Amino acid sequence: MSLTEARFHDLVDATQEKLEDIFDESDLDLDLKSSAGVLTVKFENGTQLIFSRQESLRQLWLAAAPAGGFHFDYDEEEKRWVCDKSEELLGEMLQRLAKSQAGVDIDFDSIDGN
Template sequence: MSLTEARFHDLVDSTQQALEDIFDDSGLDVDLENSAGVLTVKFDNGTQLIFSRQEPLRQLWLAARSGGIHFDFDEESSKWQCDKSEELLGEILARLVKEQADAELDFDEI
């Protein structure tokens, strides 16, 4: 079943807020910017993670140093899942933050 526009926006908004909370509580030196539905996480080494909503596809996109990843929301698990590997957003984020910021953060709730 396809997500409604309203549900999609609610899911992305709550995911981006949860991400902001995790980064705020982490103690990492990051700059967070949330503007027009795009959340940018800037690490002190100059690398970034950029989360954007792709409304027509009902996907959450993540741009990282290693490339772009697209996520669909899986209603069964209530988690964002990579549209290619089916890996969860939280698992991918933990790996990317380790690669880009050499930090270990817990994204299990995402």
């Protein structure tokens, strides 16, 4: 059931690349920074989404002030990231957070079901 280290890194890299593409295509005034496996998205109003990998737990973490921190496990069978507490899909949560934090509608459907 557990992902191998290599598979985990491949999945996180692919997910972060898709996220960068989605944000780039949104035509919003964003500051995107990717460094050492951490993707930071800063909206024009100063709110941020920070994506990082937690290698030891094989989780993708999302920090979204003031909403909080969220941990996602990869469901290999369904090919998607699922929040370990709420079972919300990553794309669903990102749509909700982008709307609540920055007041924008962004389509993240391509993230769920990699």
